[in-house]
Amino acid sequence: MIVYVRFNSSHSFPVELEEGASIAALKEVVGSLQGVQPEQLTVIFAGRELHSDCTLQGCDLPEQSTVHVVLPPPGSGRRSDLALQQRLGRATDSLTCLDLTACRLPATSTGLANILETEKEQKPRKEPEYTGPRPHCSFYVYCKSVCRAIQPGKLRVRCRVCKQGTLTLSRGPSCWDDVLVPERIHGVCQSEGCAGRIAEFYLKCASHPTSVDDTSVALDLIMPNVRGVPCIACTDVMSPVLVFQCQDRHVICLDCFHLYCVTRLNERLFIQRPDVGYSLPCAAGCPDSVIKELHHFRALGEEQYDRYQRYAAEECLLQMGGVLCSAPGCGAGLLPEEEQRRIHCLPNNHLGCGFVFCRDCKESFHEGHCHARSAPESGGALQGYIVDEEAALHARWEQASQETIDETTRPCPQCKVPVEKSGGCMHMVCPRAQCKSEWCWICGVEWNRECMGNHWFG
Numbered sequence: 001m002i003v004y005v006r007f008n009s010s011h012s013f014p015v016e017l018e019e020g021a022s023i024a025a026l027k028e029v030v031g032s033l034q035g036v037q038p039e040q041l042t043v044i045f046a047g048r049e050l051h052s053d054c055t056l057q058g059c060d061l062p063e064q065s066t067v068h069v070v071l072p073p074p075g076s077g078r079r080s081d082l083a084l085q086q087r088l089g090r091a092t093d094s095l096t097c098l099d100l101t102a103c104r105l106p107a108t109s110t111g112l113a114n115i116l117e118t119e120k121e122q123k124p125r126k127e128p129e130y131t132g133p134r135p136h137c138s139f140y141v142y143c144k145s146v147c148r149a150i151q152p153g154k155l156r157v158r159c160r161v162c163k164q165g166t167l168t169l170s171r172g173p174s175c176w177d178d179v180l181v182p183e184r185i186h187g188v189c190q191s192e193g194c195a196g197r198i199a200e201f202y203l204k205c206a207s208h209p210t211s212v213d214d215t216s217v218a219l220d221l222i223m224p225n226v227r228g229v230p231c232i233a234c235t236d237v238m239s240p241v242l243v244f245q246c247q248d249r250h251v252i253c254l255d256c257f258h259l260y261c262v263t264r265l266n267e268r269l270f271i272q273r274p275d276v277g278y279s280l281p282c283a284a285g286c287p288d289s290v291i292k293e294l295h296h297f298r299a300l301g302e303e304q305y306d307r308y309q310r311y312a313a314e315e316c317l318l319q320m321g322g323v324l325c326s327a328p329g330c331g332a333g334l335l336p337e338e339e340q341r342r343i344h345c346l347p348n349n350h351l352g353c354g355f356v357f358c359r360d361c362k363e364s365f366h367e368g369h370c371h372a373r374s375a376p377e378s379g380g381a382l383q384g385y386i387v388d389e390e391a392a393l394h395a396r397w398e399q400a401s402q403e404t405i406d407e408t409t410r411p412c413p414q415c416k417v418p419v420e421k422s423g424g425c426m427h428m429v430c431p432r433a434q435c436k437s438e439w440c441w442i443c444g445v446e447w448n449r450e451c452m453g454n455h456w457f458g
Helices: 023-034 078-087 176-180 254-266 294-300 302-319 389-394 397-408 449-455
Strands: 002-007 012-016 042-045 048-050 066-070 139-143 149-159 167-169 187-189 199-205 241-243 251-253 271-273 277-279 342-344 356-358 409-411 418-420 427-429 438-440
Touching (some): 012 023, 023 066, 048 167, 149 187, 149 294, 251 254, 277 302
Parallel strands (some): 002 066
Antiparallel strands (some): 002 012, 139 149, 427 438
């Protein structure tokens, strides 16, 4: 396999190694090319230092990945910082295996899908074991450079100061806030002459090799369907899915999300909000569920997304007090004076058509009162996309997790933490380090001689 190496933040060069090769072998090759001792080199990938005895596969290094190899200057204080990190047990796990799909998503969060839990909500909780194939990627992005589509993504980190991937993290991200909100996580930058300590996360498209500056937009509401939740519209279990930011976290597959967006776009039922933009709420009509990252609407495809942007601009103009030219085939946006009734669509810069119309009735301009027009029938447009109430009850992300927990776990009698039984006898030991109480799976009480005699093995 080919790995691209950036030595001391210089230009990258390819190194070809066997797939089962170790990091030590990589250091040998780089050391011979750069004229330094291999044991002096440090290999950094995705925010962590790779140990010499690890293999490339064991470090989750995909084909054509870029790793940073640095030669720390003599007497560098960064080594002591790194040693302190390791003694405190704060070495980070691989970002390539990070999964944030288990994080809760409050409906009241601002910006993107922030995960903000109170101390009361931060009780230890065992996630249900997923029996199906575990997806390698848990992130999705909009690739704006090559694919121009929604694709699996890969999370990467760099130093906020020098923008190099030579920063080793003090801890790994545990929620979307850690990834999207600046200055949440710190680390140690090992680039020569850089004293950076703040991590800057970004995402890349995982469908093709990427350059240093080829970043993609994080789509935090799209995730693999690891819980097997049915779609709120078609009721099929698909993956990936979009999980709305409502209280029930309703799930919709991407095909149905596309249909939902197109239908609402045809009906001009998107919502224009000053703090968000032109967006949609949950397909079930849940309150406080408007999608905040508008790149999710890239699921519309190029042609429909262009129409979405045009409608968004028109809606913004209307909210500013503007009008749209009512001449067939024109629709130019105009910002006349507030009390001006006679509107002239001036043909400036080849945009206007010259039509003169009435601001009130949008007909050709006339003096006097406007003629009454029959009101369009109401109700029909709202029926274009309907979500079945029964389907909505089954398409809840958190509810699926809770039902699995209720079926496969029982609470520890001492600390009430859900504990899963995966075979063996009925003698349970609480996995929580602060508890470790022994109890009976059947009786739900402290383990005793009666339990031992009657149903140790069921």
